Amino acid sequence: MTPMTARRLDAFCRNRRGFWSLWIFLFLFGASLCAELLANDRPLLIRYEGQFYWPVVQDYPETAFGGDFQTEADYRDPYLIERIAEKGWAVWPPIRYSYGTVNYDTPGPVPSPPTGDNLLGTDDQGRDVAARLIYGLRLSVLFGLALTAISSAIGILAGAVQGYFGGVTDLLFQRFLEIWGGLPQLFILIIVASILTPSFGTLLGIMVLFSWTGLVGLIRAEFLRGRNFDYVRAARALGVPEWRIMIRHVLPNAMVATLTFLPFILNGSIVSLTSLDFLGLGLPPGSASLGDLLRQGKENLQAPWLGIAGFTVLALILSLLVFIGEAVRDALDPRKTTL
Amino acid sequence: MTAPLLSVSDLHVGFRRLDGDAPAVRGISFDLARGETLALVGESGSGKSVTALSILQLLPYPRAFHERGSIRFDGQELLGAPEARLRRVRGDRIAMIFQEPMTSLNPLHGIGRQIGETLEVHRGLRGEACHARVIELLRLVGLGNAEKRLSALPHELSGGQRQRVMIAMALANEPDILIADEPTTALDVTIQAQILALLKDVQRRFGMALLLITHDLSIVAKMADRVAVMQAGLVVESGPVTSVFSAPQHAYTRKLLAATPKGRPAQAAMDAPEVLSCQGLKVWFPVKGGVFKRTIGQIKAVDGVDLSIREGQTVGVVGESGSGKTTLGLALLRLIKSDGPVAFLGRPLNGLNGAALRPLRREMQIVFQDPYGSLSPRLSVGEIVAEGLEVHGLGGKAAGRRRLVEEALAEVGLEPETADRYPHEFSGGQRQRIAIARALVLKPRFVVLDEPTSALDLSVQAQIVDLLRALQERRRLAYLFISHDLRVVRALADRLVVMKDGRVVEAGAADAIFTNPQSAYTRALMAAAFDLETPRV
Numbered sequence: 054m055t056p057m058t059a060r061r062l063d064a065f066c067r068n069r070r071g072f073w074s075l076w077i078f079l080f081l082f083g084a085s086l087c088a089e090l091l092a093n094d095r096p097l098l099i100r101y102e103g104q105f106y107w108p109v110v111q112d113y114p115e116t117a118f119g120g121d122f123q124t125e126a127d128y129r130d131p132y133l134i135e136r137i138a139e140k141g142w143a144v145w146p147p148i149r150y151s152y153g154t155v156n157y158d159t160p161g162p163v164p165s166p167p168t169g170d171n172l173l174g175t176d177d178q179g180r181d182v183a184a185r186l187i188y189g190l191r192l193s194v195l196f197g198l199a200l201t202a203i204s205s206a207i208g209i210l211a212g213a214v215q216g217y218f219g220g221v222t223d224l225l226f227q228r229f230l231e232i233w234g235g236l237p238q239l240f241i242l243i244i245v246a247s248i249l250t251p252s253f254g255t256l257l258g259i260m261v262l263f264s265w266t267g268l269v270g271l272i273r274a275e276f277l278r279g280r281n282f283d284y285v286r287a288a289r290a291l292g293v294p295e296w297r298i299m300i301r302h303v304l305p306n307a308m309v310a311t312l313t314f315l316p317f318i319l320n321g322s323i324v325s326l327t328s329l330d331f332l333g334l335g336l337p338p339g340s341a342s343l344g345d346l347l348r349q350g351k352e353n354l355q356a357p358w359l360g361i362a363g364f365t366v367l368a369l370i371l372s373l374l375v376f377i378g379e380a381v382r383d384a385l386d387p388r389k390t391t392l
Numbered sequence: 393m394t395a396p397l398l399s400v401s402d403l404h405v406g407f408r409r410l411d412g413d414a415p416a417v418r419g420i421s422f423d424l425a426r427g428e429t430l431a432l433v434g435e436s437g438s439g440k441s442v443t444a445l446s447i448l449q450l451l452p453y454p455r456a457f458h459e460r461g462s463i464r465f466d467g468q469e470l471l472g473a474p475e476a477r478l479r480r481v482r483g484d485r486i487a488m489i490f491q492e493p494m495t496s497l498n499p500l501h502g503i504g505r506q507i508g509e510t511l512e513v514h515r516g517l518r519g520e521a522c523h524a525r526v527i528e529l530l531r532l533v534g535l536g537n538a539e540k541r542l543s544a545l546p547h548e549l550s551g552g553q554r555q556r557v558m559i560a561m562a563l564a565n566e567p568d569i570l571i572a573d574e575p576t577t578a579l580d581v582t583i584q585a586q587i588l589a590l591l592k593d594v595q596r597r598f599g600m601a602l603l604l605i606t607h608d609l610s611i612v613a614k615m616a617d618r619v620a621v622m623q624a625g626l627v628v629e630s631g632p633v634t635s636v637f638s639a640p641q642h643a644y645t646r647k648l649l650a651a652t653p654k655g656r657p658a659q660a661a662m663d664a665p666e667v668l669s670c671q672g673l674k675v676w677f678p679v680k681g682g683v684f685k686r687t688i689g690q691i692k693a694v695d696g697v698d699l700s701i702r703e704g705q706t707v708g709v710v711g712e713s714g715s716g717k718t719t720l721g722l723a724l725l726r727l728i729k730s731d732g733p734v735a736f737l738g739r740p741l742n743g744l745n746g747a748a749l750r751p752l753r754r755e756m757q758i759v760f761q762d763p764y765g766s767l768s769p770r771l772s773v774g775e776i777v778a779e780g781l782e783v784h785g786l787g788g789k790a791a792g793r794r795r796l797v798e799e800a801l802a803e804v805g806l807e808p809e810t811a812d813r814y815p816h817e818f819s820g821g822q823r824q825r826i827a828i829a830r831a832l833v834l835k836p837r838f839v840v841l842d843e844p845t846s847a848l849d850l851s852v853q854a855q856i857v858d859l860l861r862a863l864q865e866r867r868r869l870a871y872l873f874i875s876h877d878l879r880v881v882r883a884l885a886d887r888l889v890v891m892k893d894g895r896v897v898e899a900g901a902a903d904a905i906f907t908n909p910q911s912a913y914t915r916a917l918m919a920a921a922f923d924l925e926t927p928r929v
Binding site for chain 2: 282287290294
């Protein structure tokens with residue numbers, strides 16, 4: 054680690070709000086990665102007739118627990134619960150619903166208000182809101198991370214080539230970007246959604262098509278500036294190949310700007326997926342997503358727990374990322390770290 | 393003797409940093425009387441600019457702080473004075489001009505408006521009266537054609553003209569004290585002489601006191617009545633210029649006075665093999681205009697230069713900024729496009745592309761002016777020096793390369809452990825040594841030295857010149873030494889090329905040109921550089 058990195062890390066940790074935001078965000082994201090262990094409609098561990106079963110990892114037929122059918126066991130079936138309770142025990146996750154599990158036993162018509170069973174109530178199809186939040190959070194953050202990583206990688210590459218070589222390359226590329234930026238993104242998304250079945254992969258692909266341009270201008274400017282630095286000229290005088298100069302000498306400068314933007318780009322990616330889901334153009338029906346929850350909240354104003362739960366989680370995540378982004382920005386600000 | 397106009401006593405300035413407070417000025421005292429010129433001299437980091445800024449309380453407070461001390465101006469205490477009182481003093485009673493005339497003027501406003509602003513703020517002058525005064529000021533500082541230039545933007549003026557505008561701004565309210573912080577460092581020698589003459593002239597006319605901050609002792613000798621020598625935040629010696637210069641008491645003053653680059657250039661044998669030559673070298677940048685961006689003209693940065701450099705020889709290239717010196721150096725190394733045959737060790741370089749040129753890159757190297765910009769801040773010194781070895785596949789494995797790197801560092805006078813540290817831990821002079829080591833590790837035959845000493849303090853300059861001369865003798869290196877500083881060139885170059893507007897004005901043996909310059913331009917350049925005299929044109 055270079056001394057400069059150490060100083061920046063130190064400056065980041067000094068920003069207490071950003072520092073704690075990072076840990077809270079990592080904790081929430083880590084927890085949502087283990088969503089199957091937190092919210093599931095099957096037990097984590099079953100002890101039945103002296104044997105251990107792991108329903109979370111492996112599927113068992115109903116007959117394994119003394120049922121009548123060869124089909125997969127439904128652990129929410131009162132009959133099966135009774136059989137297991139007779140000859141052993143079961144360890145359940147804290148929330149006994151997965152994102153798609155329908156609770157047929159609600160106290161009233163769905164969406165039903167929060168109860169001891171459904172801590173945050175159910176949505177308009179009787180699915181547990183708490184479980185859907187956990188799975189939805191995981192999906193949103195993973196989508197955001199994937200989109201950020203891919204579009205930043207493409208953006209950095211395109212910006213680097215443009216800025217470093219400049220001249221005609223730069224001129225043509227800039228015109229192309231202007232045309233590309235003029236394409237109506239939402240319109241294309243609607244058309245593509247009618248041809249292809251929207252899925253995590255196709256949505257990601259379409260969004261990358263339009264979001265990679267975000268970083269290009271910044272990286273291009275950094276490379277335009279960086280290619281005239283004396284140490285870049287010195288490297289050229291040493292005979293260092295162009296690609297190596299770009300990676301070793303110019304890119305680290307551009308990375309500072311990129312890193313500053315990353316949390317905000319991640320924020321934007323999460324919001325764009327949420328808004329597509331909200332409009333119904335996003336992930337296929339039934340998938341757990343924050344946007345879908347918000348849409349339900351809008352359509353069921355008599356059930357405020359839907360909107361409030363969705364809003365709180367989204368606002369929390371976005372705020373945490375903004376705080377982290379501010380801390381990163383401060384840490385990389387030379388005027389603050391060279392004090 | 394009457395009470396001094398400005399009296400600084402026991403001034404302390406410190407800066408708060410993450411890792412504790414850093415003192416910049418540690419208790420200095422001086423007085424400035426009406427009409428007097430006091431020079432603050434010292435090397436970079438000695439605290440002279442910080443002292444000047446604290447007089448007007450322009451430091452970045454509260455990061456900067458004054459532990460103790462007092463600055464009394466005309467009976468008023470300025471240290472910690474309320475902002476309103478400071479504003480009445482700033483620009484009105486005490487004015488300041490800065491080193492860099494490009495960045496001290498607002499690029500978006502015409503110069504007339506910028507000068508008028510001071511008049512409006514302090515004198516309440518508006519409209520016709522203000523306009524007339526601005527023109528009067530511009531005439532005073534010798535900016536020709538003042539009426540037409542009122543709306544000129546700073547970028548339309550040359551460096552010297554911008555500095556004149558800055559001086560006009562500072563003089564606008566006929567201040568009692570003018571603080572000039574390295575007013576000529578960013579300017580060419582001939583312009584420097586003009587600006588110094590102007591400063592002296594306006595000082596006499598207005599009876600101003602001048603606080604001159606500089607690192608250049610020849611300016612002090614020319615301009616100042618008294619001098620205070622600063623080192624590491626303390627005044628080590630002060631007194632009348634004549635007595636301090638003729639009989640320096642303190643060891644540091646003696647060191648500063650002795651620090652001019654000395655020694656004679658090594659004479660290359662006349663039959664030494666020719667390393668590099670060019671005939672009629674041209675670098676023209678097209679100027680494009682019109683709807684279809686046709687080439688409508690050419691900027692002739694280098695326009696037909698013949699050059700020949702022999703083994704062990706130093707060819708000095710001198711000229712003012714914009715004369716094409718650096719462009720010439722870059723063109724010889726094929727770092728920019730040029731026309732006209734260039735031959736290196738008898739092989740023509742024209743038409744060789746990147747890959748074909750790479751083996752030759754080993755043999756010709758460059759050292760840049762700014763030692764802060766020429767070393768990548770993110771690589772360790774070892775990585776920086778070893779990069780060329782890696783590219784050319786020299787030195788075998790990592791251990792072998794490391795040995796070569798350490799040898800190169802030792803050769804430029806640095807410890808082998810230096811390799812594991814990062815550039816920001818080193819001073820300017822040490823960084824320049826690292827840059828030289830990077831060039832030397834490849835064992836080149838020819839090195840372009842592009843103003844290698846001009847960003848360095850005087851005493852360090854002398855060391856670098858000695859180092860370069862020693863390396864040349866040991867390795868029979870051929871140097872192309874580009875500089876605007878004739879004193880350094882005289883110590884190192886045995887042949888000289890004087891350039892102006894891309895053309896060679898005069899070329900020949902350095903001794904002959906220094907003792908008997910043929911062209912008027914060369915004579916003007918030398919008068920400005922050695923005597924700080926404005927050339928008579």
